[in-house]
Structures are given as C-alpha cells and as structure tokens.
Amino acid sequence: MQTLILSPANVQPIQKKLYQHRNLQCSVLRLDAVHPVVSGNKWFKLKGFLQAAIAQRKKTVVTFGGPWSNHLLATAAACAAAGLSSIGLVRGEKPPQLSATLSDAQGYGMQLHFLSRDAYREKEVPLSLLENYRNNEWCLIPEGGYGREGAMGAAEILKDIPLTDYSHIVCAVGTGTTLAGLSLAAGISQAVTGIAVLKNARTIDEEVKAVLPADKNNFRIVHDFHFGGYAKKTTELVQFMNRWYLETRIPSDFVYTGKMFFAADSLLAAGYFPKGASVLLVHTGGLQGNRSLPKGTLIF
Numbered sequence: 001m002q003t004l005i006l007s008p009a010n011v012q013p014i015q016k017k018l019y020q021h022r023n024l025q026c027s028v029l030r031l032d033a034v035h036p037v038v039s040g041n042k043w044f045k046l047k048g049f050l051q052a053a054i055a056q057r058k059k060t061v062v063t064f065g066g067p068w069s070n071h072l073l074a075t076a077a078a079c080a081a082a083g084l085s086s087i088g089l090v091r092g093e094k095p096p097q098l099s100a101t102l103s104d105a106q107g108y109g110m111q112l113h114f115l116s117r118d119a120y121r122e123k124e125v126p127l128s129l130l131e132n133y134r135n136n137e138w139c140l141i142p143e144g145g146y147g148r149e150g151a152m153g154a155a156e157i158l159k160d161i162p163l164t165d166y167s168h169i170v171c172a173v174g175t176g177t178t179l180a181g182l183s184l185a186a187g188i189s190q191a192v193t194g195i196a197v198l199k200n201a202r203t204i205d206e207e208v209k210a211v212l213p214a215d216k217n218n219f220r221i222v223h224d225f226h227f228g229g230y231a232k233k234t235t236e237l238v239q240f241m242n243r244w245y246l247e248t249r250i251p252s253d254f255v256y257t258g259k260m261f262f263a264a265d266s267l268l269a270a271g272y273f274p275k276g277a278s279v280l281l282v283h284t285g286g287l288q289g290n291r292s293l294p295k296g297t298l299i300f
C-alpha cells in the first residue's frame with residue numbers, strides 16, 4: 001500500500017512554574033506536526049481499514065463526517081495516496097459554498113454526498129450509492145474510524161516513544177478509538193486519561209471497553225471539560241488556547257486539543273496527578289478545523 005509520508009513526531013517539554021512546584025513533568029507529543037493535511041491521530045486510525053480494503057480488493061472507501069471533519073479530510077488524502085477512491089457522506093444539506101475542509105477533501109478526489117441530519121444519525125447510505133456499489137467493490141469505515149482496527153492503528157502512535165519516561169498519558173476523546181489505542185500500547189505502570197469533548201458521553205466508557213481486551217482497564221475518562229458539547233466553545237476556552245500558544249508555541253484546535261490542553265492544565269494544577277508524575281499530552285492534530293472560526297479569533 002502506498003502510504004502518506006509522515007515526519008517523526010517530536011516530544012516537546014512544557015516548562016511551567018505551576019508544574020515544577022509539585023515536581024510534575026509535562027510534555028506534548030506533537031502529532032499535529034507529522035503531516036500538513038493528515039495530521040494527528042487520523043492516519044493511524046485509518047491505516048488498518050485501508051489495508052483491509054486493499055487486501056479484500058475493494059476499490060472505494062465510504063465514510064461519514066461533518067462539514068469540518070478531520071476524519072473525512074484524512075480519509076480523502078489517505079485514500080488518494082493508497083490508490084483507492086473515496087466517498088464522503090456529509091452531515092447536513094449541501095451548502096451553497098463548500099467548507100474549506102470539504103473543498104480540500106474534494107481536491108483529493110473524494111466524492112461528496114450530503115445526508116439530512118436524520119439520515120446521518122441513522123448512518124443511512126443513499127440508495128443511489130447502494131445501487132452503484134452493490135457489486136461489493138466498496139467498504140465502509142465507521143464514523144471517526146471507530147473499531148478494533150482503528151484502535152490497533154492508534155496503538156502505533158506510541159511506537160517510537162520512550163514510554164517508560166511517562167507515568168500518565170492524556171488525550172482528547174471523540175469516539176474513544178484513540179484512547180483505546182493508547183491504552184493498548186501503554187505499559188502496566190501507565191494510566192491513560194481521556195478528556196471527553198462530547199456532552200453526555202455516557203456510553204463512551206463502554207465503547208472504549210468494547211474494542212479492548214477484557215483485562216485492559218488502565219484508562220479513565222474525565223467528563224468535565226466539554227465546554228457545552230461537541231464543537232461548542234466559550235470565550236474562556238478561546239482565551240486559554242491563545243494563552244497556551246503564547247506560553248508554549250503550541251497551536252490547538254477548539255474541538256479537541258484545546259479542550260484537552262485546558263483540562264490537562266487544570267488537572268495538573270488541581271493535583272489530579274500524583275507528585276512526581278510525568279505526563280505526556282497527545283496532540284492529536286486537527287488544526288485545519290479552526291478554519292471554521294471567524295478570522296482573528298485565534299492568534300495563531
């Protein structure tokens with residue numbers, strides 16, 4: 001399989017008085033910097049699905065996402081690299097003007113089909129596609145790359161990281177697939193904390209467990225930092241993201257990583273992590289989604 005060329009992810013230490021005070025170490029795994037388009041966790045989650053598609057001689061990959069979806073764009077780029085066609089089933093009616101994300105996805109050859117919100121919720125594949133692809137040449141990737149394949153791929157995020165340097169790992173949680181992958185890769189002495197970005201994500205613990213072996217329960221999901229729900233934001237969040245950038249030179253996105261950094265910073269300050277802990281924050285990318293914000297909202 002032809003794959004995307006990724007630069008190695010680097011680990012950036014964060015120096016803050018607040019952390020030194022309790023002898024805490026904090027570092028960020030910069031997956032945002034591995035590829036200009038397919039940054040972050042998405043390529044890792046997709047890999048297994050695409051390999052399976054190719055092994056089964058499928059020609060087309062179909063998947064789901066919203067108008068600013070990192071997953072849709074990553075799927076479009078990864079399929080283009082792998083020589084597969086891609087179809088994106090997009091939440092909501094077709095807008096008069098495509099979002100920058102959808103327009104980029106289309107640029108990678110992705111065919112877009114718009115689903116009403118109800119059809120999207122039910123993950124209904126349009127009849128027109130069913131007829132076109134009845135000959136079984138296409139395969140479906142669940143929304144967000146959720147599933148065992150996705151988690152196995154996400155486990156590779158930590159492949160080249162000196163894991164024993166860290167006692168705790170933190171990431172944002174949408175479908176929980178990345179969290180599951182990090183839990184798979186983590187050693188017995190490591191705890192993984194997921195920051196839920198959806199409100200009322202009550203079933204998420206079960207969904208993560210569903211893709212993990214029964215004996216893996218080294219993760220915990222914190223539900224207090226969704227800022228009102230998926231893709232919702234507050235002035236406090238935006239101000240934090242700008243301040244975090246000034247302090248660390250690390251840009252974040254307002255849907256996932258901004259909330260994760262805010263949560264991690266609050267938890268570090270609140271004594272959530274034991275004295276002497278060494279915490280690795282996984283920057284899962286997604287910066288392209290900030291293009292949905294009014295200009296000037298963020299300083300980076």
Ligand SMILES: *Cc1c(COP(=O)(O)O)cnc(C)c1O
Pocket residue numbers: 040041042070071144172173174175176177178179253256257284285286287
């Ligand atoms: C998709 C995404 C996540 C969530 O990953 P899950 O595996 O669905 O939990 C986190 N961060 C960014 C930037 C994402 O695009």
